[in-house]
Amino acid sequence: xxxxxxxxxxxxxxxxxxxxxxxxxxxxxxxxxxxxxxxxxxxxxxxxxxxxxxxxxxxxxxxxxxxxxxxxxxxxxxxxxxxxxxxxxxxxxxxxxxxxxxxxxxxxxxxxxxxxxxxxxxxxxxxxxxxxxxxxxxxxxxxxxxxxxxxxxxxxxxxxxxxxxxxxxxxxxxxxxxxxxxxxxxxxxxxxxxxxxxxxxxxxxxxxxxxxxxxxxxxxxxxxxxxxxxxxxxxxxxxxxxxxxxxxxxxxxxxxxxxxxxxxxxx
Numbered sequence: 001x002x003x004x005x006x007x008x009x010x011x012x013x014x015x016x017x018x019x020x021x022x023x024x025x026x027x028x029x030x031x032x033x034x035x036x037x038x039x040x041x042x043x044x045x046x047x048x049x050x051x052x053x054x055x056x057x058x059x060x061x062x063x064x065x066x067x068x069x070x071x072x073x074x075x076x077x078x079x080x081x082x083x084x085x086x087x088x089x090x091x092x093x094x095x096x097x098x099x100x101x102x103x104x105x106x107x108x109x110x111x112x113x114x115x116x117x118x119x120x121x122x123x124x125x126x127x128x129x130x131x132x133x134x135x136x137x138x139x140x141x142x143x144x145x146x147x148x149x150x151x152x153x154x155x156x157x158x159x160x161x162x163x164x165x166x167x168x169x170x171x172x173x174x175x176x177x178x179x180x181x182x183x184x185x186x187x188x189x190x191x192x193x194x195x196x197x198x199x200x201x202x203x204x205x206x207x208x209x210x211x212x213x214x215x216x217x218x219x220x221x222x223x224x225x226x227x228x229x230x231x232x233x234x235x236x237x238x239x240x241x242x243x244x245x246x247x248x249x250x251x252x253x254x255x256x257x258x259x260x261x262x263x264x265x266x267x
Contacts, residue, residue, distance in 0.1 A: 020083045024092040024111045025076055027118060032096070032107055035059070036067035048112065051121040065125050066098060066105055073099035077106070077132060078228040089114050093122075095228050097132055104128045106229070136197055136231040143196070150194045150201075154234045157222045161185055164242035167249055180245065187221025187237025189213055197231045204235060 027046075034042045040059050047054070075097045083090030096107040110122030128135060143151075161184050168180035190212050191204040205216045221239040226232055 018081070018083070020088050020090070020113065021079050021081050021092050021094075024081070024113075024118070025079050025094055025096075027111065028094045028096060028107065028109045029074065031109075031120065031123075032066055032098070035063050038063040038067065046118075046120055047123070048119040048121045052123060062125055065127060066100075066107075068100055071098040071100055073097075075099075077230055080228070081111075083113065087115075091121075093228060099131065104131045106132065108228075132230045136226075136229065138196060138232045144199055146199045146201075147194065147196060150234060150236075154222050154236050157236050157239055160246065161221060161239045161242045164239075164245050168245065171249070184239070184242045184245070185220035186239070186241050187218040188240050189216035189218075189237065191216070191218050191235050191237035193233050193235040195227065195231050195233045 031043065031046055034046075038060055040056050043059055077095040077097050079092065079094050081090055081092035083092075090113055092111045092113070094107075094109045094111065096109075098105040098107065104127075106126040106128060108122065108124040108126065109120060111118055112121050165181050165184045168184065169177055172180060189205050192201060193204050194201050203212055204218075206212050218235075218237045221237045221242075222235065224232055224234050
């Protein structure tokens with residue numbers, strides 16, 4: 001039941017297409033075409049020079065990287081952002097992958113929109129020998145001690161939650177059964193995540209990497225997802241309801257201790 005629920009939750013997590021982000025994807029592709037053509041003036045006109053300070057020579061070198069013939073493929077790896085519904089002001093993060101002769105170039109772009117003006121505040125090119133789907137493919141073998149320790153904790157959290165769900169299902173009847181079963185996968189902050197490829201650990205709820213909210217809920221408490229670069233990561237948040245229920249169940253299931261008489265105490 002828990003496995004089916006996790007897969008359903010992951011499927012529902014797919015973002016609804018955003019027309020503003022779609023426009024930013026098209027803008028990024030058009031800008032890379034200008035970069036391949038080494039149109040330095042046009043590229044500079046699209047950069048936020050307060051955020052990106054780059055020389056004409058560097059732009060030319062970037063053009064050499066991406067301008068080696070027509071790309072065999074252009075894939076949108078990820079596109080996300082946040083924008084004001086009325087004004088469409090906001091920020092987009094776009095990651096594209098260009099398949100060229102013998103190499104794959106990843107374009108990592110950040111675009112701000114304000115008062116109808118779109119500017120790049122981030123524009124990086126990374127050259128890889130393999131596509132990201134192969135570089136970041138999940139492989140259970142070949143990890144380090146940190147990955148396997150985190151995997152053990154991740155598996156244990158799922159196991160404890162599944163056991164609590166089974167116990168609640170068997171012990172209760174009616175609406176209490178289903179409410180308790182639904183509550184078991186709740187996790188409470190902080191949520192610890194690990195990039196399976198790099199073994200990097202971070203707190204998902206951390207604001208700017210520093211401030212962690214006092215109370216936050218993640219449902220379910222343990223699952224997997226992918227970064228903007230398609231690197232798989234696992235995350236765990238404390239399944240306190242499942243832990244608390246199992247402790248209560250263990251305590252209530254123990255037989256009461258027999259009352260010792262006065263004669264037994266003093267003998």
